[in-house]
Amino acid sequence: MMKAEEYNTKIKPNFCPGCGDFGIWLALKNVASQLGLDSSNTALIAGIGCHGHILNFTKINSIEGLHGRPVPVATGIKLVNPRLNVIAFSGDGDCLGEGGNHFIHSCRRNHDINLFIHDNAIYGLTTGQTSPRTPHGMVTKSTPEGNKDVPLNPAAMAITAGATFVARTFCLEPKHMEEIFTKAIKHKGMSVVQILQTCITFNKEYTLDFYRENVYKLPDDYDPSDKVKALKKAMEWGEKNIPLGVLYEEKGKPSYEDQLIDISKKPIVDTEPVVKDVTELFKAHV
Amino acid sequence: MPISSLFTLKIGGEAGQGIKSAGLLFGKVATRSGYWIFNYTEYPSLVRGGHNMMQTTISSEEVTAPTLHTNLLIALNQETIDLHHHEISDGGAILFDKDKNFDTSKVKTTVNIIEVPLVALAKKVGGMELMSNTVALGASVALLAGDIKHLRNMVEEEFGKKKPAMVKINQDAAQAGFDYIVKNYSQDIQQVIKPRENPEPKMIVNANETTAMGAIAAGMQFYCAYPMTPATNIIHNLAPLQQKYGFIYKQPEDEIASINMAIGAANAGARSMVGTSGGGFCLMAEGYGLAGITETPLVIVNAMRSGPATGLPTWSEQSDLLMALYSHQGDFPRIVLAAGDPEEAFYLTMKAFNLAEKYQTTVLLLTDKLICENDQSYHFFDYKDFVLNRGKYTIKKQDNYNRYELTDDGISLRSPLGVGNFFIANSDEHDAEGFSNEGIENRNQQMAKRMKKMEICKKEDMDGPTLFGPEEAEITLVSWGSNKGSILQALKEFDNVNYLHLTMINPFPVEQVAERLKKAKYLINVEQNFTAHMSKIIKQTTGIEILDNLLKYDGRPIYPEEIISKINQVLGR
Numbered sequence: 001m002m003k004a005e006e007y008n009t010k011i012k013p014n015f016c017p018g019c020g021d022f023g024i025w026l027a028l029k030n031v032a033s034q035l036g037l038d039s040s041n042t043a044l045i046a047g048i049g050c051h052g053h054i055l056n057f058t059k060i061n062s063i064e065g066l067h068g069r070p071v072p073v074a075t076g077i078k079l080v081n082p083r084l085n086v087i088a089f090s091g092d093g094d095c096l097g098e099g100g101n102h103f104i105h106s107c108r109r110n111h112d113i114n115l116f117i118h119d120n121a122i123y124g125l126t127t128g129q130t131s132p133r134t135p136h137g138m139v140t141k142s143t144p145e146g147n148k149d150v151p152l153n154p155a156a157m158a159i160t161a162g163a164t165f166v167a168r169t170f171c172l173e174p175k176h177m178e179e180i181f182t183k184a185i186k187h188k189g190m191s192v193v194q195i196l197q198t199c200i201t202f203n204k205e206y207t208l209d210f211y212r213e214n215v216y217k218l219p220d221d222y223d224p225s226d227k228v229k230a231l232k233k234a235m236e237w238g239e240k241n242i243p244l245g246v247l248y249e250e251k252g253k254p255s256y257e258d259q260l261i262d263i264s265k266k267p268i269v270d271t272e273p274v275v276k277d278v279t280e281l282f283k284a285h286v
Numbered sequence: 287m288p289i290s291s292l293f294t295l296k297i298g299g300e301a302g303q304g305i306k307s308a309g310l311l312f313g314k315v316a317t318r319s320g321y322w323i324f325n326y327t328e329y330p331s332l333v334r335g336g337h338n339m340m341q342t343t344i345s346s347e348e349v350t351a352p353t354l355h356t357n358l359l360i361a362l363n364q365e366t367i368d369l370h371h372h373e374i375s376d377g378g379a380i381l382f383d384k385d386k387n388f389d390t391s392k393v394k395t396t397v398n399i400i401e402v403p404l405v406a407l408a409k410k411v412g413g414m415e416l417m418s419n420t421v422a423l424g425a426s427v428a429l430l431a432g433d434i435k436h437l438r439n440m441v442e443e444e445f446g447k448k449k450p451a452m453v454k455i456n457q458d459a460a461q462a463g464f465d466y467i468v469k470n471y472s473q474d475i476q477q478v479i480k481p482r483e484n485p486e487p488k489m490i491v492n493a494n495e496t497t498a499m500g501a502i503a504a505g506m507q508f509y510c511a512y513p514m515t516p517a518t519n520i521i522h523n524l525a526p527l528q529q530k531y532g533f534i535y536k537q538p539e540d541e542i543a544s545i546n547m548a549i550g551a552a553n554a555g556a557r558s559m560v561g562t563s564g565g566g567f568c569l570m571a572e573g574y575g576l577a578g579i580t581e582t583p584l585v586i587v588n589a590m591r592s593g594p595a596t597g598l599p600t601w602s603e604q605s606d607l608l609m610a611l612y613s614h615q616g617d618f619p620r621i622v623l624a625a626g627d628p629e630e631a632f633y634l635t636m637k638a639f640n641l642a643e644k645y646q647t648t649v650l651l652l653t654d655k656l657i658c659e660n661d662q663s664y665h666f667f668d669y670k671d672f673v674l675n676r677g678k679y680t681i682k683k684q685d686n687y688n689r690y691e692l693t694d695d696g697i698s699l700r701s702p703l704g705v706g707n708f709f710i711a712n713s714d715e716h717d718a719e720g721f722s723n724e725g726i727e728n729r730n731q732q733m734a735k736r737m738k739k740m741e742i743c744k745k746e747d748m749d750g751p752t753l754f755g756p757e758e759a760e761i762t763l764v765s766w767g768s769n770k771g772s773i774l775q776a777l778k779e780f781d782n783v784n785y786l787h788l789t790m791i792n793p794f795p796v797e798q799v800a801e802r803l804k805k806a807k808y809l810i811n812v813e814q815n816f817t818a819h820m821s822k823i824i825k826q827t828t829g830i831e832i833l834d835n836l837l838k839y840d841g842r843p844i845y846p847e848e849i850i851s852k853i854n855q856v857l858g859r
């Protein structure tokens with residue numbers, strides 16, 4: 001088992017001072033340490049954006065892929081080696097803009113992977129253009145007259161698309177994040193975690209104070225198994241009305257990988273590839 | 287054997303009339319009787335309706351191309367007669383339903399008309415109208431002096447397990463057609479598929495089938511592909527075989543997902559392949575370079591069709607060659623191969639897996655619609671000499687592991703995710719461990735390391751071009767892909783023409799090609815595209831400019847006859 005600080009790499013985190021991504025990274029290391037995640041049992045994947053840098057700072061083997069594409073990369077890994085914990089980090093632009101198609105379909109297929117969306121409602125790395133999460137009317141570098149688009153709701157989308165674990169957490173609530181990450185990783189099936197993340201440099205609307213004012217934690221007696229209620233909860237967004245917690249959880253539904261008869265017993269990569277005799281196939285064409 | 291003495295049977299009708307399966311059954315009757323065949327099929331991008339055509343060319347020698355002429359035309363509708371009657375050779379025949387009153391007024395008088403009550407005979411044995419094509423097959427077997435036993439056996443193999451009740455009816459339908467000819471047209475019977483002594487078994491395969499077989503034989507573990515003609519049938523071939531041969535096929539949401547899934551799977555240690563056609567490859571272009579910079583072994587099959595955009599979706603072209611070489615920003619090592627027939631597709635697919643893992647990069651295999659969907663007869667392929675090579679690869683935990691360590695040959699020790707070796711397969715430029723690094727020295731070293739792999743590949747694994755025909759020749763043809771078959775067929779008519787066939791596109795066998803072309807007296811480049819991609823590559827790499835290009839981009843094959851007439855024109859005949 002590695003201690004949290006043993007996940008540090010030679011690269012010092014270079015997020016902007018005060019960036020919400022620091023909190024996410026710290027929570028990840030704590031959870032990894034508690035669950036014993038390392039390069040022998042886990043693979044991390046990220047897209048491109050500020051969020052993607054997290055891989056450079058975390059000592060677990062990983063793939064930093066293309067903008068918008070971490071989800072299919074994660075899926076490919078899980079299909080051939082379902083033994084691994086597969087965690088994909090994505091941004092709101094990465095996941096809902098460039099990679100929207102992959103997001104919907106991975107939920108639908110209920111792959112046993114974890115998708116952590118760093119939702120700062122802005123394009124961070126490209127220095128502040130509107131994203132699919134940017135609120136209507138907000139002034140950004142690409143919308144000087146105010147954003148004319150309406151934001152998407154990834155939690156609600158994940159629920160309707162078929163993900164079996166959908167949660168929301170906040171980057172300045174370390175304990176809550178750790179609890180949610182842990183539950184997501186332990187869940188069998190597609191887990192989507194929307195992490196409300198502050199971008200102190202480019203998002204002056206969804207600030208620390210804004211979230212402190214408006215988020216609340218779901219009460220203990222909230223039942224996440226009712227899909228319609230969960231959807232209603234996920235759609236709450238407003239003054240003092242942004243719920244955090246496990247919004248939806250469906251237990252016991254077979255994941256995509258569970259349905260692969262042979263593979264669920266023995267991962268495909270556990271058998272070394274060998275030259276195969278295809279004479280039978282030749283014969284079938286005589 | 288000159289092209290004019292090859293026998294071609296053509297069957298045409300509407301989509302949904304079972305044209306393709308009838309053609310394949312007929313081909314098998316011929317191969318089981320000891321002959322070689324080549325099947326060529328044409329169909330529009332429709333499931334039902336529209337004109338479908340399949341032709342089988344038969345010979346006692348190996349046959350590698352379709353012919354322009356037809357000897358026996360089986361017309362299941364009027365359109366077949368209207369479209370194809372002029373292709374029938376003198377002394378040839380046209381067979382159709384006696385009760386259909388088709389208009390044959392335009393058919394030449396040198397063509398025999400053979401009328402068989404196809405539907406009536408089908409109904410008489412208790413079958414449906416659709417079975418008239420089986421009656422027509424039985425009649426054709428009789429007309430060509432074949433043994434009806436082969437057709438009866440095949441009907442049994444086809445329906446035996448699934449629909450036993452269909453066996454007898456179909457056999458009776460075939461027999462009825464056969465008997466009708468023997469009784470009414472015995473004077474028209476020709477000795478085309480008269481059974482030969484002890485025929486060796488031959489399979490009838492196209493390149494989609496052999497690509498699938500080659501991938502399985504080479505130990506493929508993951509295939510990811512979104513349907514697109516003409517690559518779709520690779521899916522249909524592979525999907526049912528997953529359990530038996532131990533691999534996974536996944537249909538993703540799009541081609542972008544396809545290549546990214548495969549990159550994930552390959553980094554987790556699985557031998558992986560994706561397949562698509564040009565449009566899908568455009569979507570994969572971004573992932574192409576991701577595999578390059580992360581040094582991920584990946585086999586990509588691009589089955590070419592006519593472009594641009596949707597183009598002619600069910601027709602052939604060879605216009606993706608430059609895209610294979612130049613798509614994606616930046617330089618990375620990319621191995622590009624091109625198959626000229628189903629046999630080459632088989633061996634090159636196998637080779638592609640080894641090259642991908644040895645050089646830890648992409649290997650793109652180009653096929654084209656013609657080889658993907660035309661069937662050719664072959665003896666069984668022999669690959670007992672094939673040795674599976676995973677290159678520098680370990681699943682053991684290493685001390686101080688560096689995934690992208692600088693080495694003399696540019697190839698570093700690869701380890702999959704999940705065995706305890708830390709690395710980042712990083713799309714950003716990275717250092718030896720995989721950490722993002724924008725330093726000048728690091729960039730120069732990592733670029734040089736990756737590109738070095740191409741140099742080593744050129745030395746150790748590059749196939750030279752193949753020369754067919756005589757050493758000394760008046761004309762040297764240059765080509766690649768499916769034109770191979772037509773050119774080889776055409777070459778049989780000349781003793782002073784040879785052919786340089788290319789299968790390795792990158793690294794390109796510059797020296798061998800240059801040496802051969804310098805010796806040539808007259809060069810003709812043959813290609814199915816508008817701008818002569820191969821001529822461009824040859825000029826760029828060797829400085830030799832081929833001035834005479836035989837180009838075609840109407841989606842149809844370059845027929846042997848067209849090559850013959852081109853050669854004759856140049857020879858001044």
Ligand SMILES: Cc1ncc(C[n+]2csc(CCOP(=O)(O)OP(=O)(O)O)c2C)c(N)n1
Binds near residue numbers: 093118
């Ligand atoms: C194909 C492609 N288009 C555009 C970009 C440029 N790009 C990099 S990150 C990014 C958006 C980042 O926003 P988000 O995904 O929300 O991540 P954040 O930086 O906010 O964490 C863009 C547009 C790219 N790398 N690739």
